[in-house]
Amino acid sequence: MAVKKEPAKKSVGKINKNQIKVKTAPKKEVRKEISADDEQAKKTAANLNLVRGMRDIIPPQGEIWRRIVRNAESIASAYGFQYIETPIVEALSLFVRSVGRGTDVVDKEMYAFEDRDGGKLCLRPEATASVARAYVMHGLQTLPQPVKVWYEGPMFRYDRPQAGRYREFHQFGCETLGDKSPVVDAELICVAYNLLNDLGLKTIVHINSIGTAEDREQYVVELSGYLRTKRAYLCEECKKRMSKNTLRVLDCKNEQCRSVIVEAPQIIDWLSEESKNFFMKVLEYLDELAIPYVLTSTLVRGLDYYTHTVFEFYPEDAEEKSQNALGGGGRYDALVELLGGQSTPAAGFSIGLERVLSAMTERTDKKEMAVAGKPKVAIFFAQLGEQARRRSLFLIEELRRDGIVVQHNLAKSSLKAQMEIANRDNATHTLILGQKEVQDGTIILRNMESGIQEIIDQKKIRQNARRLLETQ
RNA sequence: GUGGCUAUGGUGUAAUGGUAACACAGAGGUUUGUGGUACCUUUGUCACGGGUUCGAUUCCCGUUAGUCACCCCA
Numbered sequence: 238m239a240v241k242k243e244p245a246k247k248s249v250g251k252i253n254k255n256q257i258k259v260k261t262a263p264k265k266e267v268r269k270e271i272s273a274d275d276e277q278a279k280k281t282a283a284n285l286n287l288v289r290g291m292r293d294i295i296p297p298q299g300e301i302w303r304r305i306v307r308n309a310e311s312i313a314s315a316y317g318f319q320y321i322e323t324p325i326v327e328a329l330s331l332f333v334r335s336v337g338r339g340t341d342v343v344d345k346e347m348y349a350f351e352d353r354d355g356g357k358l359c360l361r362p363e364a365t366a367s368v369a370r371a372y373v374m375h376g377l378q379t380l381p382q383p384v385k386v387w388y389e390g391p392m393f394r395y396d397r398p399q400a401g402r403y404r405e406f407h408q409f410g411c412e413t414l415g416d417k418s419p420v421v422d423a424e425l426i427c428v429a430y431n432l433l434n435d436l437g438l439k440t441i442v443h444i445n446s447i448g449t450a451e452d453r454e455q456y457v458v459e460l461s462g463y464l465r466t467k468r469a470y471l472c473e474e475c476k477k478r479m480s481k482n483t484l485r486v487l488d489c490k491n492e493q494c495r496s497v498i499v500e501a502p503q504i505i506d507w508l509s510e511e512s513k514n515f516f517m518k519v520l521e522y523l524d525e526l527a528i529p530y531v532l533t534s535t536l537v538r539g540l541d542y543y544t545h546t547v548f549e550f551y552p553e554d555a556e557e558k559s560q561n562a563l564g565g566g567g568r569y570d571a572l573v574e575l576l577g578g579q580s581t582p583a584a585g586f587s588i589g590l591e592r593v594l595s596a597m598t599e600r601t602d603k604k605e606m607a608v609a610g611k612p613k614v615a616i617f618f619a620q621l622g623e624q625a626r627r628r629s630l631f632l633i634e635e636l637r638r639d640g641i642v643v644q645h646n647l648a649k650s651s652l653k654a655q656m657e658i659a660n661r662d663n664a665t666h667t668l669i670l671g672q673k674e675v676q677d678g679t680i681i682l683r684n685m686e687s688g689i690q691e692i693i694d695q696k697k698i699r700q701n702a703r704r705l706l707e708t709q
Numbered sequence: 710g711u712g713g714c715u716a717u718g719g720u721g722u723a724a725u726g727g728u729a730a731c732a733c734a735g736a737g738g739u740u741u742g743u744g745g746u747a748c749c750u751u752u753g754u755c756a757c758g759g760g761u762u763c764g765a766u767u768c769c770c771g772u773u774a775g776u777c778a779c780c781c782c783a
Contacts, residue, residue, distance in 0.1 A: 286756085286757095286773070286774065287774085289773085289774070340781095341780075341781050341782080342781080342782080345710065345780090345781090346781075346782090363783085392783075394781090394782080394783085396710090396780090396781070396782080397710070397711090397780085398774090398775080398776095399775085399776060399777070399778090400775090400776065400777080401782095401783080402781085402782075402783075403783090406783060407783090408783065474779085474780075485781095488781085490779085490780095491779095538782090539781065539782065540782095549782090549783095562782065562783065563783075564783065565782080565783075587783070588783075589782085589783030590783085591783075592783055593783095619742095619743080621741070621742055621743090622741075622742090650741055651738095651741050651742090651743095652741075652742050652743050652744095653741090653742090653743065653744075654737095654741095654744095655743085655744085656743050656744035656745090657743095657744055657745085658744085659743095659744065660744040660745050661744085661745085664744095667743085667744085669742080669743070671742055671743095672742085673742085681742095681743090683743075683744095685744075685745090688743095688744095690743090
C-alpha cells in the first residue's frame with residue numbers, strides 16, 4: 238500500500254505546481270482585462286439568449302428525443318433503408334432549382350448567406366434535394382435499384398418562430414429512388430405511419446394526387462379560369478397566388494375563399510388515365526395495409542418538385558392547432574432529371590421531430606415523462622469511508638467490464654445521501670460497501686423494496702447482479 | 710414577413726409605486742453505517758435598455774424573446 242501511495246502523491250504535487258505557475262503568470266494588465274470581462278459577463282449573463290428560433294433539447298426530453306430517433310431508425314432499416322448523410326450547408330442554387338422559385342420556402346424562408354469568396358450558400362431547408370443531388374453526383378443509378386435511404390438531422394428555415402415552428406428543426410426522412418411503382422408510395426407511407434404509431438401517435442394520412450406536370454398544366458388553366466370568375470370573392474393573398482402559384486389557392490383557410498374552393502374543379506378529374514390509375518393503385522395498397530387515410534383534394538404542398546402522390550400526416554385528434562402536421566412527402570419523378578441526372582422516378586417522406594416530440598409530450602403528463610427520461614437503474618452502488626471508496630472504483634469497473642451497469646455517486650460520503658439517490662432513481666437493489674466489508678471481502682446487497690439485506694462475497698457480486706438483471 | 714397578447718428564482722404560481730410571497734425541484738445539513746417521511750440553511754440585480762417619479766419589479770416607450778392568429782410548413 239505504502240509503495241502505491243508515494244508515486245501518486247508526487248505526481249499530484251507536480252500538477253499543482255504547474256497549475257499555480259500558469260495562474261500566477263498573468264500580471265496587472267491581464268487582470269484588468271479579466272475584471273472588465275467579469276463585469277461584462279455579469280451583464281451578459283442575465284442576457285444569455287438563444288438565437289431566435291433555436292432551442293435546446295434537455296433532459297428528460299432529450300431521452301425521449303433519442304428514443305424517437307432510434308425508433309425511426311430501426312423501423313427504417315427493417316424496411317431496407319440505409320443511412321445517408323449530406324452536408325447541412327449547400328449551394329443556394331440547389332434549392333432554387335429543385336424546390337422552386339415562387340415557393341415560400343425559397344422566396345422568404347431561406348437561411349442564405351455568402352461565403353468569404355462570395356459564393357452563395359444556404360443552410361438546407363429540407364433534405365430531399367440534397368439526397369437527389371448525392372444520387373446524381375455519385376452515380377447511385379449504377380447501384381441495384383431502387384436506392385432506399387434514410388436521413389436525420391437539422392434543417393433551417395428563416396421563418397417567424399412559434400410553437401411547433403422553429404428556425405432550426407429536425408427531420409427524419411426516407412427516400413426511395415429509381416422505382417416508379419405505386420407500391421413504393423404505399424411503402425413509404427407505411428413506414429412513416431408505423432413509426433408514428435409505434436410512438437403512440439394515432440395518425441391519419443391526408444392524401445392527394447397532383448399528377449404529372451402536363452396534367453397539372455391543363456388543370457391550372459381550368460382552375461384559373463374558374464377562379465377568375467370568382468375573383469371578387471377571394472382574399473388579397475389568393476389574388477396574388479392566382480398568378481404566382483395558382484394551386485396554392487386551394488390551401489387558403491380564409492372562409493370566403495373556402496366557399497369558392499369547394500365549388501372549384503378538382504384536380505383528380507383532370508388527371509390522365511395513367512395518373513389516375515397510378516393513384517388508385519396507391520390507395521388500394523393503403524387499404525390493404527389498413528392505413529387510415531382521407532382524400533384531400535386541396536392538398537398540393539408547397540414544393541415544386543412533387544408529382545403524383547402527395548401526403549401529409551396528422552394526429553388523429555387535435556384539430557385546433559394549425560402547426561400540427563407531423564410530416565409529409567410525396568413522389569418527385571422529375572427532380573433527379575431536373576438536377577442533371579437520368580430520368581429517375583423517386584418518392585420520399587419526412588417527419589418533423591419537434592412536432593412528434595410535442596405531440597408525444599402533450600399526451601403524457603410530467604411524472605410519466607420524468608420516469609421515461611430517467612436512466613433505468615437497477616443497481617446502485619453505495620460506499621462508506623475512504624478505503625471503501627477506493628475499493629468501489631475497482632469493483633464498479635469490474636462490473637462494468639462485464640456489462641453490468643451500476644449507478645453510483647462516489648463523491649458523496651454519507652451513506653444516507655447515497656441511499657436517497659438510490660431511492661430517487663428507483664434502484665431496485667443497492668450494493669453497500671463499508672469499512673467492515675472491505676476488511677472481510679464481502680458486500681451488502683439490499684433489496685430496496687423489501688429492505689432485506691444479505692451479505693455476499695465480493696467475488697460473487699457479478700453472479701448476483703446478473704441474476705437480478707435477468708429477473709427484472 | 711403582417712397583426713394581437715405575454716415576460717417575476719430550475720419549474721409552476723402570488724402580491725405590491727418604497728427591492729418580493731408560496732409550492733415543487735436542486736444543493737448542503739440535523740454528530741461519515743442505511744432511502745421513500747420530518748426539520749433547518751441555501752438558490753432571484755422581478756428579460757434588457759430608456760423615461761415618468763423623492764423612489765419602479767409594479768406606470769409609459771423601445772429592444773429582445775416567447776406565444777397566438779395569418780403566411781407557410783415540419
